[in-house]
Amino acid sequence: MATMAAASSHLFYNNGISSKFNKSSITLKQSSFYHKNCRNFRTHLVVKASSSDNNDTKNGRKQEELVYNLDEKLNRLADEVDMNAGLSRLSLFSPCKINVFLRITNKRPDGFHDLASLFHVISLGDKIKFSLSPSKTTDRLSTNVPGIPLDERNLIIKALNLYRKKTGSDKFFWVHVxxxxxxxxxxxxxxxxxxxxLWAANQFSGCLATEQELQEWSGEIGSDVPFFFSNGAAYCTGRGEVVQDIPSPVPFDLPMVLIKPPEACSTAEVYKRFRLDVSSTADPLALLEKISKNGISQDVCINDLEPPAFEVLPSLKRLKQRIVAAGRGKYDAVFMSGSGSTIVGVGSADPPQFLYDEEDYKDVFLSEANFITRTENQWYQEPSSSNTTSFVDQSSYAA
Structure with missing residues (x-):
């Protein structure tokens, strides 16, 4: 059998199979989807040579029944490929999150702030394609929008460098986002x-690290990164890197709309203007319990970073006020996620009409979304119903 250099192969078969099994009727061709296609191939092809009931002979030769089970053969071949070849390409969904509530509880001696927040993954996300690179010295990154750094400033490159540092892996990648x-x-x-x-690099290397190790290492990249190694719903504390998995307290079919103006909020500037003495005093655990019992409502969707963000970007405050007024109660809650500048309306996927009608909002990014989680030992899957409507100029994607 020819050597198979990829983790999977396409199946090609001859539709005109004769009563004698033809070895040339099945050909394996290198491709990244063979294993998937074989596993999903459900047609059983059976080849039989004619046989008489009384085992009479014809021309001096006994006729015997020969049954060839193609499905069984495909499964064996797929298992062989899995055992003998490494992964060469991988496409993954990279979803984002919202903060259903975000309480800032303390100013730390190191200059950071302690927070307590309900993080939840949602169905809006990027698609990232990873391929093994022949290079042993550098990764190559590309994307579909301009203005995003493609060097070590990009968190993807930082993650790949970190994985190699922690595991000693020598694999480099071509990545497209x-x-x-x-x-x-x-x-x-x-x-x-x-x-x-990080997840992808670990798959290419045969899972040298556990999920817990990946989660611990990821805190060196950024405070929000460890959350994505949760099941998709988590109560996060510390700087955000202390992640406690919880069962999702919200229904997955609860619709929402994301509304982001072209202007971004500087996280550093928002925290600089934050004042602990005038922030909310609500107990974050009480907020979590109320959401778990009664669902999302305006009174539980507290974000202590809204006031300073509205100082940094006064137009964002006006946008939120107009969404609340125009919604006429169709949203269960309207709030800002993280340090901005996305406003989330939970309870309806329909944006207010003024966003379509007024010239001032022609560049606003709009997307509907739902809450999602992931299955243990698997990465997040893009929902088939995911739908994004974008009226955004490319500046909204700039780093």
Whole structure:
């Protein structure tokens, strides 16, 4: 059998199979989808040579029944490929998150702030394609939008460098990112990309690290990155890197709309203007319990970073006020995610009409979304119903 250099192969078969099994009727061709296609191939082809009931002979030869089970053969071949070849290409969904509530509880001696927040993954996300590179010295990164750094400033490259540092892996990659999540949005799109890159690198290396190790290492990249190694719903504390998995307290069919103006909020500037003495005093655990019992409502969706973000970007405050007024109660809650500048309306996927009618909002990014989680030992899957409508100029994706 020819050597198979990829993890999987396409199946080609001869439709005109004769009563004698023809070895040339099945050909394996190198491709990255063979294993998937074989496993999903459900047609059983059976080849029989004619046989008489009384075992009479014809021309001095006994006729015997020969049954060839193609499905069984395909499964054996797929298992052989899995055992003998390494992964060469991988495409993964990289979803973003929202903060259902975000409480800032303390100013730390190191200059950071302690927070307590309900993080939840949602169905809006990027698609990232990873391929093994023949290079042993550098990764290559590309994307579908301009303005995003493609060097070590990008969190994907940082994640790949970190993985090699921690494991001693010598694998480098060609990576292409199909961006759907705008940056500067408070949605953790870059952090999700970094977590997805760590997961991918580990798959290519035969899972040298555990998920717990990946989660621990990822805190060196950024405070939000460890969250994406949760099941998709987590109560996060510390700087955000202390992640406690929880069962999702919200229904997956609960619709929402994401509304982001072209302007971004500087996270550093938002925290600089934050004042602990005038922030909310609500107990974050009480907020979590109320959401678990009664669902999402305006009174539980507290974000302590809204006031300073509205100082940094006064137009964002006006946008939120107009969404609340125009919604006429169709949203269960309207709030800002993270440090901005995305406003989330939970309870309906329909944006207010003024966003379509007024020239001032022609460049606003709009997307509907739902809450999602992931299955243990698997990465996040893009929902088939995921739909994004974008009226955004490319500046919304700039780093």
């Amino acid at each position: 199909d961006k759907k999540v705008p940056t500067g949005a408070g949605l953790g799109g870059g952090s999700s990309n970094a977590a997805t890159a």
